[in-house]
Amino acid sequence: MKFNKETFEIIFFARGGQGAKTASELIAHAAVLEGKYVKAFPFFGPERSGAPTKMFLRVSEEPIRTQEPIIDPDAVVVLDETVIDCQDVVKNLDRHESLIVNSKRTPEEIRKKIPHFEGKIHTIDGNDIALRIAGNSNPNMVLMGQLIKVTEIIKLENAMRIFREVFTPKIGKELTEKTIQAMQAGYDEI
Amino acid sequence: MKNKPEKNKSNIKAMNGGYAMAEALRQIQADVMAVYPITPQTTIIETYAKMKADGKVATEIVHVESEHSAMSATIGASAAGARAVTATSSQGLLYMAELLPVASGLRLPIVMCVSSRAISAPINIHGEHGDVMAVRDLGWIQIFSENVQEAYDDVIIAAKLAETVDLPVMPIMDGFHTSHTTERIEICDDKDIKNFVGKRKAEQSLLDFKNPVSFGPVALQNSYFEFKIDQEGAMQKAKSEYKKICAEYKKISGRRHGLFEEYKLDDADSAIVIMGATSETAKVVVDNLRAKGKKVGLLKINLYRPFPYKEVGRELAHIKKIAVLDRAISFGAYPPLYQDIVSSMQHAGSHKHEIASYIYGLGGRDTLQKDIEKVFDDLEEGEISNKVKYLK
Numbered sequence: 001m002k003f004n005k006e007t008f009e010i011i012f013f014a015r016g017g018q019g020a021k022t023a024s025e026l027i028a029h030a031a032v033l034e035g036k037y038v039k040a041f042p043f044f045g046p047e048r049s050g051a052p053t054k055m056f057l058r059v060s061e062e063p064i065r066t067q068e069p070i071i072d073p074d075a076v077v078v079l080d081e082t083v084i085d086c087q088d089v090v091k092n093l094d095r096h097e098s099l100i101v102n103s104k105r106t107p108e109e110i111r112k113k114i115p116h117f118e119g120k121i122h123t124i125d126g127n128d129i130a131l132r133i134a135g136n137s138n139p140n141m142v143l144m145g146q147l148i149k150v151t152e153i154i155k156l157e158n159a160m161r162i163f164r165e166v167f168t169p170k171i172g173k174e175l176t177e178k179t180i181q182a183m184q185a186g187y188d189e190i
Numbered sequence: 191m192k193n194k195p196e197k198n199k200s201n202i203k204a205m206n207g208g209y210a211m212a213e214a215l216r217q218i219q220a221d222v223m224a225v226y227p228i229t230p231q232t233t234i235i236e237t238y239a240k241m242k243a244d245g246k247v248a249t250e251i252v253h254v255e256s257e258h259s260a261m262s263a264t265i266g267a268s269a270a271g272a273r274a275v276t277a278t279s280s281q282g283l284l285y286m287a288e289l290l291p292v293a294s295g296l297r298l299p300i301v302m303c304v305s306s307r308a309i310s311a312p313i314n315i316h317g318e319h320g321d322v323m324a325v326r327d328l329g330w331i332q333i334f335s336e337n338v339q340e341a342y343d344d345v346i347i348a349a350k351l352a353e354t355v356d357l358p359v360m361p362i363m364d365g366f367h368t369s370h371t372t373e374r375i376e377i378c379d380d381k382d383i384k385n386f387v388g389k390r391k392a393e394q395s396l397l398d399f400k401n402p403v404s405f406g407p408v409a410l411q412n413s414y415f416e417f418k419i420d421q422e423g424a425m426q427k428a429k430s431e432y433k434k435i436c437a438e439y440k441k442i443s444g445r446r447h448g449l450f451e452e453y454k455l456d457d458a459d460s461a462i463v464i465m466g467a468t469s470e471t472a473k474v475v476v477d478n479l480r481a482k483g484k485k486v487g488l489l490k491i492n493l494y495r496p497f498p499y500k501e502v503g504r505e506l507a508h509i510k511k512i513a514v515l516d517r518a519i520s521f522g523a524y525p526p527l528y529q530d531i532v533s534s535m536q537h538a539g540s541h542k543h544e545i546a547s548y549i550y551g552l553g554g555r556d557t558l559q560k561d562i563e564k565v566f567d568d569l570e571e572g573e574i575s576n577k578v579k580y581l582k
Contacts (some may be wrong), residue, residue, distance in 0.1 A: 025204075025372050032204035032374045040204075041371035065470040067367055068558050 006062060008153055009070045012055040013089050014079035019140030023077075024057040026166070027144065030158040031059045039064050052083050059153055075151050077143055078102060079126070081110070090117040098150050102126040102139045122150060129185050134178040141179050145186025156187050201377050207341040207368035208233025210375055211277070211303045211361070214345035216247050217383040220301075221272035221390075224252045224263040228282040229315045230365035231305040235277055257282035261289035261302075268298035269405050271395030273349070275300065279365055280307035280321045287325055290358075294329025295421065296405055299352035299390070300359075302330075303345060306466075307365040308553040316554020317365035319466065323518040323526050329421060331359040331428050332495040334465040336451075338373040343445060344492075346378070349387045350435050355428045356393075357421075362494075364467035364517075366554065382442045425496045432493055449498040451490040452505055454480060458487030460511040460569040463502075463531050465491045468517065468550065468557050475562040486566055497530050503538030506531075511569040513546045515562075515581070524578065525549055544574040550581035557581060 010027075014020035021042060028038040036059055043054035056070045072092040078084060081103040090099055095118035101110050107121035124146050126139025141163070148156050160180050167176045205213065211234045215223070225235040241247045252267075254260045260276050267274035278286060283304060293300050308318040322332060333348060335341040344361040352359045363369055378386075394403045409417050429449070436447040451469075454476055455461055462472055469490040479486045489505060491497075506512060512535075516525030523529070528547040535543045548565055550557045561581045568574065 028372045029204040032202060035202075037374050038204060039371055039373055041366070064373075066474045066559065067371075067467055067471045069556055071558075 007058050007060040007064055008075075008151065009073045010057040010059075010075045010077065010147070010151070010153070011070050011073045011089075012057070012077045012079065013083045013087060014053050014055070015083065016051045016053050018079045019138055020053060020055045020077075020079055023140040023144045023147075024055040026159060026162055027057060027059070027147075027154055029162045029166075030154040033158050033162065034154060036061060036154075037063050039067075043069065052080075052087065073097070075100065075147065077147055079139055079143060081105070084110070084113050090114050090119070093117065093119055095119050098122060100124070100143060100146055100150060102143050104128070122146060124186060124189055126186065129189070130179075130182050133182040133185060134175060138179075141183040142186035145183040146189065149187045156184070159183065201379070202374060203377055204372050204374055205338065206233060206370055206372045207335075207338045207363045208305065208370070209237045210338045210342035211345050211363070212237035212241065213377060214342045214383075215275055215301075215303070216241050217378070217380055218273070218275075218301075218346060218349040218387045219247070219384065220249050220275040222250045222252060222264070222267035222274045224254050224260040224267075224274070224276045226254050226257050226260045226278070226282065228257070228279045230307055230317070230369045231277050231279040231282070231303070233369055234303050234305065257285040258289065261286040261293065264300050264302070265289060265293050265296065265298060268293070268300050269296060269395065270397045271390065271392040273353075273390045274298075275302065277303040277305070279305045280309050280315075283321045283325060284309060287328070290325055290328040290330060292406070293358045295417070297356040297421070297424065298358055299356055301345065301348045301352055302358065302360050304360050304362045305365045305369040306362050314553040315365075317367050317467070317517075318552050318554065319362075319364075319517040320519065320552070322360065322362050323520070326495055326526065329357070329425070330495065331355075331357055331425070331432075331493075333359065333361050334492060334494055335361060335363045335368060336467060336469045336490060338368060338371065339375045339445070340447075341368055342375055342377070343439065343443060343447060346383055346387065347432070347435055347439055347447060350439075351428065351432055353387075353390055354431045354435065355424050357424055357428060362466070367467035376443075376445075378443055386439065386442055429493065429496045429498060447492060449491075449493045449501050450505065451492065453488040453490065455487035455489060455505065455509070457485055458509060459485045460513070460566065461487040461489055461506065461509045462513050462515055462562070462565060463489045463491065463506070463527065464515040465494060465527060466517060468515070471557060471559055472515070472562050475559050475566065478559070479563070479566055484566070484570070491527065494527075497534075499530070499534045499537045502531065502534040503536075506535065506543070507538045509543065511544045511546075511574060513548055513565045513569055515548045515550055515565070517549070517551045519549055519552060528578075544572075546574045547576075547578045548581050549578060552582075555582055
């Protein structure tokens with residue numbers, strides 16, 4: 001499960017506007033900072049706020065060439081649990097691999113929706129954590145913290161560094177630091 | 191000033207194709223850029239507009255109300271002696287079509303970044319080469335990029351090439367597959383690129399009041415033909431200049447570019463010929479089949495116009511079975527790249543080659559490794575006819 005295979009592949013399921021693109025691209029930037037190779041790209045569907053979206057992320061120690069969409073992921077992140085009802089989010093995710101869901105529910109409750117899945121399920125209430133710490137309900141950085149903890153795909157400190165670089169000019173120092181705390185909380189909560 | 195150009199870590203970045211092309215445009219220091227948005231090109235102009243707002247470029251950005259005006263403004267600026275650039279896709283490129291041969295006929299060294307996309311109807315915003323193929327006979331040099339790194343490199347090469355041969359150049363990336371994919375790339379130092387492309391020195395310009403000239407005069411039966419032959423001469427010269435510029439660029443970037451890239455072709459019996467982003471996936475398939483002992487290879491075309499017929503013919507002369515993969519349809523005819531490869535092989539003479547035609551990826555349809563494996567299976571099993579097949 002950890003970062004030891006040639007190319008690590010992650011799919012993010014979300015709804016437009018939840019920040020799956022931002023999360024996957026931040027990981028891509030941090031991975032490149034660590035000397036790794038990446039490909040991060042959206043499922044090229046119509047982008048509409050609220051519509052189900054998919055992001056693909058590949059990370060490798062070696063150059064990555066294939067342009068295929070990810071078919072057999074090593075980890076799946078679900079930012080909106082209602083997507084589980086309309087898409088097979090655990091397709092080709094086997095029992096050694098992980099599903100991370102933004103949800104108030106327990107892993108057991110989520111498993112009832114996907115009884116065929118034998119891998120590990122992590123749930124975390126990203127919206128609530130983001131609201132408590134950063135005062136908004138953007139779950140993406142909380143889930144990203146959790147993803148980093150589960151997969152060790154990059155170092156948390158590098159994710160924070162890139163977030164700080166990119167977001168301080170955009171949203172100001174205060175909200176940036178609070179969001180970084182939310183990422184840390186997502187990392188710690190396992 | 192005494193700092194030597196260093197290959198340090200800060201030159202390694204993660205960015206998507208749109209951003210990478212904008213970064214290259216920043217480094218070539220365009221004087222004028224006409225901007226009009228269209229998916230999937232908008233990432234280029236919005237990134238560039240932000241650079242302007244942040245004070246990172248001195249470029250005069252001209253906001254226009256259509257692509258027709260974008261090309262008109264670019265032509266005007268270029269004729270005035272400026273280094274003029276723009277970017278577009280799909281319907282936008284077709285809306286410019288009336289002006290594209292004006293740019294090439296006036297011998298204006300414009301660089302236009304294209305994020306290639308399907309054309310209407312039915313409407314579709316996704317990647318395909320249908321738009322750039324539709325304008326391939328209008329006198330523009332066309333260079334296809336395989337990935338984000340090449341998209342960046344090709345804009346720089348395009349700028350130098352355009353001003354060397356006085357012809358407009360279109361560096362082309364696959365819409366979404368390259369324009370919207372974030373990858374690791376290496377950026378050259380600003381100073382190196384500045385020295386590499388130099389300043390534009392227009393032989394004649396509208397703003398050179400000491401030497402007034404007319405642009406775009408009428409040329410009738412007694413001279414038009416000669417203008418066109420001259421233009422074709424410049425196009426042919428572009429091929430050798432492109433090779434020289436690629437060699438020079440390698441000195442500062444360390445990266446090899448050329449008319450085409452031959453991939454595991456030396457001892458191959460069968461090969462795929464392809465352009466653009468899907469080449470990457472196809473190379474993975476070649477590697478996988480090689481691991482199983484199959485003698486397969488790939489030829490990726492970089493310079494599409496002018497087309498290197500002689501060189502391609504020579505490169506593929508020993509390949510018995512060839513499959514040409516086109517990401518465009520040519521209604522009522524064989525697809526464009528296929529026609530060019532058949533001509534190349536005729537050029538090469540003696541050998542008899544079996545050449546199959548496949549169309550893939552229209553309107554953004556995914557092309558998977560198993561689709562490309564199927565092409566090699568067909569070649570191996572001798573399933574080669576003059577019928578165009580669809581990978582869908």
